[in-house]
Amino acid sequence: MLKTKYARKHYEDLANRLPWQKEFLQSVLEVFQSIEPVLEEQPEIEQNGILQRMIEPDRQIQFRVAWLDDAEKVQINTGYRLEFNSAIGPYKGGLRFHPSVNQSILKFLGFEQVFKNALTGLWLGGGKGGSNFDPHGRSNSEIMRFCQAFMTELYHHIGQNKDVPAGDIGVGAREIGYMFGQYKRLANEFTGALTGKGVDFGGSYGRTEATGYGLCYFVEEVLNKLHGDSFAGKTVTVSGSGNVAIFAVEKAQALGAKVVTLSDSSGFVYDPNGIDLAEVKQIKLIRRGRISEYVDTHPKATYKADARVWEIPCDIALPCATQGELEIEDAKTLISNGVKVVGEGANGPSSLEAIDLLRDNDVIFCPGKAANAGGVAVSGLEMTQQSQRLPWTFNEVDERLQRIMREIAERSLTAAQTYNRGNDLLDGANIASFKRVTGAMIAQGVY
Numbered sequence: 001m002l003k004t005k006y007a008r009k010h011y012e013d014l015a016n017r018l019p020w021q022k023e024f025l026q027s028v029l030e031v032f033q034s035i036e037p038v039l040e041e042q043p044e045i046e047q048n049g050i051l052q053r054m055i056e057p058d059r060q061i062q063f064r065v066a067w068l069d070d071a072e073k074v075q076i077n078t079g080y081r082l083e084f085n086s087a088i089g090p091y092k093g094g095l096r097f098h099p100s101v102n103q104s105i106l107k108f109l110g111f112e113q114v115f116k117n118a119l120t121g122l123w124l125g126g127g128k129g130g131s132n133f134d135p136h137g138r139s140n141s142e143i144m145r146f147c148q149a150f151m152t153e154l155y156h157h158i159g160q161n162k163d164v165p166a167g168d169i170g171v172g173a174r175e176i177g178y179m180f181g182q183y184k185r186l187a188n189e190f191t192g193a194l195t196g197k198g199v200d201f202g203g204s205y206g207r208t209e210a211t212g213y214g215l216c217y218f219v220e221e222v223l224n225k226l227h228g229d230s231f232a233g234k235t236v237t238v239s240g241s242g243n244v245a246i247f248a249v250e251k252a253q254a255l256g257a258k259v260v261t262l263s264d265s266s267g268f269v270y271d272p273n274g275i276d277l278a279e280v281k282q283i284k285l286i287r288r289g290r291i292s293e294y295v296d297t298h299p300k301a302t303y304k305a306d307a308r309v310w311e312i313p314c315d316i317a318l319p320c321a322t323q324g325e326l327e328i329e330d331a332k333t334l335i336s337n338g339v340k341v342v343g344e345g346a347n348g349p350s351s352l353e354a355i356d357l358l359r360d361n362d363v364i365f366c367p368g369k370a371a372n373a374g375g376v377a378v379s380g381l382e383m384t385q386q387s388q389r390l391p392w393t394f395n396e397v398d399e400r401l402q403r404i405m406r407e408i409a410e411r412s413l414t415a416a417q418t419y420n421r422g423n424d425l426l427d428g429a430n431i432a433s434f435k436r437v438t439g440a441m442i443a444q445g446v447y
């Protein structure tokens with residue numbers, strides 16, 4: 001638990017006030033635990049009320065989204081945008097369309113985003129948004145009408161220097177395209193109010209690949225720095241089969257690893273010969289199908305319903321689906337099977353108990369706020385290119401992404417070592433990013 005009175009007071013106040021916001025409380029507790037040595041060192045943090053300001057979003061917007069389905073029936077969803085912290089730049093963070101979306105999940109994601117964006121070294125504040133809309137089984141026209149209805153309200157609140165949303169679960173290139181089109185019509189201007197756009201209309205090469213590739217660059221860098229090792233020859237398990245998972249598999253394979261699993265919310269596939277990514281892209285990106293279809297063309301692979309990939313032995317585990325998908329029992333299984341690294345592609349996939357157990361057993365734990373920051377980093381690069389009106393090549397973007405991921409690893413390790421936390425990447429990432437945001441908040445005065 002928390003040792004400093006200041007952190008404990010504000011965590012307990014929050015837990016008493018909002019006991020149902022479990023995801024948010026977990027992420028606040030995780031950050032507060034890491035940054036206690038900074039609180040002891042810098043009394044001005046308490047004097048400036050930084051912790052209580054940080055856990056209260058600058059603004060929380062909630063709105064009705066009314067749209068017509070294909071049967072011309074009126075459908076209603078709830079839309080949200082949480083503008084969390086703009087100390088180091090315009091609010092920046094994804095939009096999620098999933099039935100589980102609620103205030104607590106968005107607060108946890110927005111809070112995480114503040115620190116993640118600070119780690120990139122770019123000028124990006126933190127925010128998050130989305131809707132409880134479920135895109136599964138919806139026609140293309142329904143997706144378009146929903147995106148247009150959602151943006152009809154959201155456009156009042158965003159802008160290239162104000163708040164710049166991107167994609168997340170359920171929001172990929174198609175949805176960003178529809179939302180950008182509606183933003184452009186309503187605002188009557190072509191500006192970079194969204195990232196993840198198509199490369200022909202203000203998007204960046206490499207944005208689609210950025211989170212998955214960045215995750216592998218980060219893990220490769222950390223493996224190299226701490227153990228003089230790499231992905232080459234390793235067995236890797238990946239969960240999820242969306243944007244992050246697919247491009248994590250692609251880069252891990254390119255770096256010489258054998259990836260043996262992928263999953264979705266129904267179950268997972270295990271291919272002992274290594275996942276055939278071309279087939280996965282056909283299923284997921286072209287046909288928008290289910291991962292279970294993989295075994296139709298790969299008879300040596302198996303599909304297991306209602307189960308998690310962590311039961312399959314591996315050297316490196318990459319959770320890339322969603323929050324809460326790696327719990328204490330999963331951590332125990334991974335450890336007994338000899339896992340060396342857990343790298344979070346998803347946001348908040350591991351429970352605090354699972355994280356503690358992994359760290360206690362000398363597993364290298366790469367927290368999402370550092371390891372999956374490649375997506376937002378390339379979104380930041382997309383904003384730069386759009387401001388310059390000058391697109392960069394895929395290789396230029398990819399080189400910058402590699403450099404940013406190396407720097408995030410370096411910043412996290414240096415901060416951990418400076419504050420006597422050894423090579424703990426979670427504490428290091430929290431401390432490095434907290435110090436950057438705190439410095440800016442103090443410099444800008446109380447607001």
Ligand code: NDP
Pocket residue numbers: 167168169170171172211240241242243244245263264265266320321322323325345346347348372373375376
């Ligand atoms: P996608 O929508 O492209 O894919 C999500 C994947 O996760 C799907 O395979 C989905 O399966 C699976 N999934 C969702 N919910 C569950 C569940 N409850 N149990 C098991 N599997 C589930 O999303 P992304 O790949 O973009 O995002 C994945 C994660 O990465 C999220 O945590 C997101 O916040 C994080 N992230 C994404 C970034 C990006 O650039 N896209 C950037 C940084 C982090 P199904 O189809 O069955 O729902």
